[in-house]
Amino acid sequence: MSYAETRPLRVGQRETNMVMNNTSHLGRPGPDELVPSRYALQVGKIEVLVVSDGVMPIPAPVLATNADPAVRTAWLDNMFLPSDVLDWPLNVVLVHSGDQTILIDAGLGVEFPDFPRAGQVVSRLEAAGIDLASVTDVVLTHMHMDHIGGLLVDGVKDRLRPDLRIHVAAAELKFWESPDFSQASMPPPIPDVLRRTAKRFMDEYKSHLRPFDEEYEVAPGVVVRRTGGHTPGHSVVRLASGSDRLTFAGDLVFAVGFDHPDWHNGFEHYPDEAARVRVKLMRELAATREPLVASHLPFPCVCHVAVDGDHFRWVPASWDY
Numbered sequence: 001m002s003y004a005e006t007r008p009l010r011v012g013q014r015e016t017n018m019v020m021n022n023t024s025h026l027g028r029p030g031p032d033e034l035v036p037s038r039y040a041l042q043v044g045k046i047e048v049l050v051v052s053d054g055v056m057p058i059p060a061p062v063l064a065t066n067a068d069p070a071v072r073t074a075w076l077d078n079m080f081l082p083s084d085v086l087d088w089p090l091n092v093v094l095v096h097s098g099d100q101t102i103l104i105d106a107g108l109g110v111e112f113p114d115f116p117r118a119g120q121v122v123s124r125l126e127a128a129g130i131d132l133a134s135v136t137d138v139v140l141t142h143m144h145m146d147h148i149g150g151l152l153v154d155g156v157k158d159r160l161r162p163d164l165r166i167h168v169a170a171a172e173l174k175f176w177e178s179p180d181f182s183q184a185s186m187p188p189p190i191p192d193v194l195r196r197t198a199k200r201f202m203d204e205y206k207s208h209l210r211p212f213d214e215e216y217e218v219a220p221g222v223v224v225r226r227t228g229g230h231t232p233g234h235s236v237v238r239l240a241s242g243s244d245r246l247t248f249a250g251d252l253v254f255a256v257g258f259d260h261p262d263w264h265n266g267f268e269h270y271p272d273e274a275a276r277v278r279v280k281l282m283r284e285l286a287a288t289r290e291p292l293v294a295s296h297l298p299f300p301c302v303c304h305v306a307v308d309g310d311h312f313r314w315v316p317a318s319w320d321y
Contacts, residue, residue, distance in 0.1 A: 037124050039300035044241020046097045046221050051125060052299040053090035053107035054118040056146065060086050062266035063256050065185040075259065089298050090146055092121055093248050094130065095239065097219040102137040104237050104248055105295060109149025121150040132159040139224050140168040141250030141295070142234040143176055144267065145197040152201060167218055169226040170211035172233020176202065185266035227252060227281070229274035236281065245290035252278050253294045258314040282312050291317060
């Protein structure tokens with residue numbers, strides 16, 4: 001069964017019966033797991049599936065490299081989070097618009113033994129009844145390993161369409177030819193792994209790459225737009241159909257970014273610019289009131305942004321079933 005044959009629910013609703021018997025409306029039983037890993041919604045005529053790639057551990061200080069350690073620890077404690085190592089959620093999105101099925105980011109993959117609970121995207125798409133050959137397009141918000149690794153899993157490329165199109169900002173491709181880590185604060189050996197993974201990806205998928213400059217409409221109502229900041233070519237994806245809207249923000253918005261949008265994440269290559277772009281995007285989303293989904297918000301991560309003085313407030317969408 002391909003994703004084009006499915007019918008997700010309206011915005012804010014989830015797959016029927018998953019709580020009761022872990023069976024999705026997509027036609028196949030879900031995996032034998034206690035925690036649901038996919039969430040279906042609809043943006044006008046655009047069908048959307050948010051898929052959890054799992055979680056990976058990161059050092060808590062990476063959340064705010066420019067913050068006073070005591071203030072950072074207090075925020076973590078207030079959020080009932082540990083001050084040493086955090087579970088970092090990973091999410092991707094599958095979109096069906098018109099006759100196109102679009103995967104937005106591809107998760108971590110399975111080649112990183114230090115992250116055994118991540119890299120679940122391929123198996124979870126299969127459990128949802130998604131045939132990889134039905135994917136016509138991939139959109140990459142950027143080329144960090146946790147956004148491209150799923151395409152590097154052994155055997156995946158052979159199962160994808162030979163005419164698959166991979167959309168990524170031209171500035172992102174140029175950046176990874178000689179990446180700059182001078183302003184990032186990543187723990188070793190992450191920078192070397194990122195360089196190696198990006199090079200391998202560009203080598204293996206060179207003929208599939210479809211670079212764009214600033215903005216490109218991938219499918220009806222599915223527009224990818226370069227923002228920069230996190231990486232030079234970092235992009236967000238805006239969905240629009242009828243009066244419905246939804247934004248996938250990639251790595252521009254983290255949970256801590258609502259309370260402290262000016263805090264720098266260690267994985268940001270240009271943190272000052274990332275903070276500026278983050279504030280601009282969140283003010284826009286607060287004004288339009290449209291739903292937000294992001295790579296590293298807790299699954300299913302569908303939420304709204306509200307202005308709260310000089311900061312923002314995270315308003316989770318109701319989980320309907």
